[in-house]
Amino acid sequence: MGDDAELAKRILGGDREAAGEIYDRYAPLVRAVLLDATGSLPEADELVQEVFVRGLTRLAQLRRHERIGAWLLGIARHEGKEFRRQAGRRRQRFTALVDHPAPKTKPAVGDTVSLIGEVVRELPERERMAVHIHYLCGEPAEVARHALGLSQSGFYKLLERARGRLRARLLELEKRR
Amino acid sequence: MNVDQNEDRKLDELLRQSYAALRQTNAEQRQAVLKGLSDARRNVNPPGRHASRPWQRWALAAACLIALFAAWSWRTTGPGNVAYGIDDVPQRLAEVKSISIRGWQWVRDASGANKPPTRVPIEFLIQRPGKFRYTFTAISSRGGRTEILQGADLCDGAHEWFLGASNKPQFSRAVGALDALLKTEMIGQIAAELAVLGPPDASYRKIGKDNSNGRQCDLYEARFQLGSSTSVARVWIDPRDGLPVRVVRDELESDGKLSHETELTDIAVNVPLADELFRFNGPEDAKQTRPNASQRSSEAPLLDTSPTSSGSSGNAKLETWQALRISDNAAFVVWRRSAPVAQADAAPDWLSGVKMNVRDSRGDRELRHHWVYQSNSPDRWNWSLVVPADGKPLGRGEINFTMRSPRSRLTVGLTPLRFKEDDLRQLLRAAQRSMLPASTTEVSLPYLQAVARKLSSAEASD
Numbered sequence: 206m207g208d209d210a211e212l213a214k215r216i217l218g219g220d221r222e223a224a225g226e227i228y229d230r231y232a233p234l235v236r237a238v239l240l241d242a243t244g245s246l247p248e249a250d251e252l253v254q255e256v257f258v259r260g261l262t263r264l265a266q267l268r269r270h271e272r273i274g275a276w277l278l279g280i281a282r283h284e285g286k287e288f289r290r291q292a293g294r295r296r297q298r299f300t301a302l303v304d305h306p307a308p309k310t311k312p313a314v315g316d317t318v319s320l321i322g323e324v325v326r327e328l329p330e331r332e333r334m335a336v337h338i339h340y341l342c343g344e345p346a347e348v349a350r351h352a353l354g355l356s357q358s359g360f361y362k363l364l365e366r367a368r369g370r371l372r373a374r375l376l377e378l379e380k381r382r
Numbered sequence: 383m384n385v386d387q388n389e390d391r392k393l394d395e396l397l398r399q400s401y402a403a404l405r406q407t408n409a410e411q412r413q414a415v416l417k418g419l420s421d422a423r424r425n426v427n428p429p430g431r432h433a434s435r436p437w438q439r440w441a442l443a444a445a446c447l448i449a450l451f452a453a454w455s456w457r458t459t460g461p462g463n464v465a466y467g468i469d470d471v472p473q474r475l476a477e478v479k480s481i482s483i484r485g486w487q488w489v490r491d492a493s494g495a496n497k498p499p500t501r502v503p504i505e506f507l508i509q510r511p512g513k514f515r516y517t518f519t520a521i522s523s524r525g526g527r528t529e530i531l532q533g534a535d536l537c538d539g540a541h542e543w544f545l546g547a548s549n550k551p552q553f554s555r556a557v558g559a560l561d562a563l564l565k566t567e568m569i570g571q572i573a574a575e576l577a578v579l580g581p582p583d584a585s586y587r588k589i590g591k592d593n594s595n596g597r598q599c600d601l602y603e604a605r606f607q608l609g610s611s612t613s614v615a616r617v618w619i620d621p622r623d624g625l626p627v628r629v630v631r632d633e634l635e636s637d638g639k640l641s642h643e644t645e646l647t648d649i650a651v652n653v654p655l656a657d658e659l660f661r662f663n664g665p666e667d668a669k670q671t672r673p674n675a676s677q678r679s680s681e682a683p684l685l686d687t688s689p690t691s692s693g694s695s696g697n698a699k700l701e702t703w704q705a706l707r708i709s710d711n712a713a714f715v716v717w718r719r720s721a722p723v724a725q726a727d728a729a730p731d732w733l734s735g736v737k738m739n740v741r742d743s744r745g746d747r748e749l750r751h752h753w754v755y756q757s758n759s760p761d762r763w764n765w766s767l768v769v770p771a772d773g774k775p776l777g778r779g780e781i782n783f784t785m786r787s788p789r790s791r792l793t794v795g796l797t798p799l800r801f802k803e804d805d806l807r808q809l810l811r812a813a814q815r816s817m818l819p820a821s822t823t824e825v826s827l828p829y830l831q832a833v834a835r836k837l838s839s840a841e842a843s844d
Binding site for chain 2: 322341368
């Protein structure tokens with residue numbers, strides 16, 4: 206993970222392979238952030254491309270190259286907000302799609318894997334980000350250092366808090382069933 | 383303790399499973415990102431972060447002055463360095479080697495207003511000359527339920543396959559090179575253009591600038607009728623190459639709300655498209671399940687001269703084959719009709735009751751007509767040359783033939799296709815061999831162009 210800065214420099218020098226490596230490294234996390242905002246995986250997927258193209262073409266504006274991951278996540282959050290704002294402004298009735306239902310309807314309680322995705326989305330933002338980073342990044346502590354400004358121990362404490370909340374919420378849902 | 387550890391492991395496993403979909407690699411998207419980056423870089427020189435040296439500042443100031451002068455001279459002397467607008471899109475799309483358009487269409491459920499629409503993919507892949515892949519959606523309503531069937535039409539330049547639901551082949555046929563060329567242009571210049579720009583009479587206005595896929599675009603908007611509904615379309619055009627980058631089309635509902643209709647998010651030109659995309663590679667037993675006479679032949683005809691559009695009512699019939707653009711303001715049209723009512727002591731007039739016009743965003747314009755070959759038969763094709771009476775270009779206009787009879791009014795529309803001159807010559811030669819008697823003098827492209835010029839200046843007479 207220490208070579209993010211090196212990759213950023215190579216991208217600025219026109220190296221496509223470096224851009225591909227950054228995509229491979231951060232696309233899942235960017236997708237997760239956009240999924241939180243849009244509630245639909247296809248919508249999130251469409252925005253991922255925009256986030257990367259926008260972020261990498263404006264990379265020259267980034268002062269600390271080692272923060273490229275945090276920079277992309279920032280753009281993803283902005284894109285997500287923009288998506289919600291536009292959706293609200295256009296009073297779009299059809300956010301839910303038949304092929305990928307939006308999370309407005311209660312997920313089937315028996316479908317624990319899909320349920321857990323919904324429960325993660327209910328977490329406070331920083332805890333949610335900690336969970337995303339832990340399950341989607343190769344070197345989570347390093348990403349968390351730049352994206353959340355946390356030390357390694359701080360990150361794992363936050364992650365543990367998130368897991369505790371997840372366990373409690375799942376237990377609560379289980380009891381309701 | 384063990385219980386806690388087990389719970390932890392279970393939660394961990396569930397979380398890993400729930401993140402699996404997000405972790406999946408999307409090779410196509412990765413490629414699109416790299417392409418978007420290259421495109422943006424080709425046109426934008428990113429500002430350096432380091433403090434510039436004094437000579438760099440002077441150089442920058444000089445460059446700005448040159449740029450200002452260039453902008454001023456462009457504004458005052460006319461478009462030497464053209465910034466393309468939306469009117470150039472059809473021409474630009476006709477000039478590229480390959481087109482890839484992908485997006486989504488939202489189909490509403492007819493059974494209830496509150497049901498969410500279904501999103502179905504849209505896909506047009508064109509590889510000139512002669513290869514295409516086109517996904518179509520058939521929507522029907524049965525017993526209050528909406529049925530959506532997706533199919534595809536693909537051609538690798540020598541074979542064409544029609545695939546029904548679940549990619550099941552309906553039939554396949556051998557096609558000649560000219561037929562493949564013609565069909566590819568029909569998909570590229572009619573179907574794809576309709577998906578991007580809407581009907582030919584859609585009138586766009588520029589409403590501002592916006593960034594899309596990292597490209598600074600001019601944003602255009604139009605409202606038009608599609609059937610009984612009103613559509614609001616927005617098209618992002620990159621002014622540097624005159625090509626669309628994104629298209630969003632919404633339906634305007636009676637309460638003023640907009641609902642998704644189509645969205646084309648992935649539009650690329652001159653991109654490499656693998657040959658496999660244009661070929662059906664299904665199981666052997668899935669071939670030719672519903673062939674007709676012409677499809678049973680393993681040898682492709684020189685040119686398929688069956689009608690591409692037609693209308694009929696009672697004994698009245700109007701059919702067209704193709705309209706080929708032979709210059710900016712002239713088209714060669716192949717058509718036929720049922721026999722006109724004979725007048726006493728006079729030869730039948732095969733243009734009686736027929737009106738021709740061209741329809742675009744400026745409205746309907748009358749067309750002047752010249753017979754190139756008059757078949758005098760309802761079963762053989764007529765060759766006509768038409769030019770707008772106002773002398774202006776055909777533009778995106780659709781040519782409409784309307785035939786009135788005492789009991790009916792038939793209208794058939796044709797989009798005049800653009801071809802390179804060499805291709806046009808070959809098409810004319812093949813069409814003549816397939817349609818006209820062998821004794822007919824050759825109808826050459828220069829001849830048609832000369833007649834069109836005369837007709838346009840109203841010197842020609844039938």
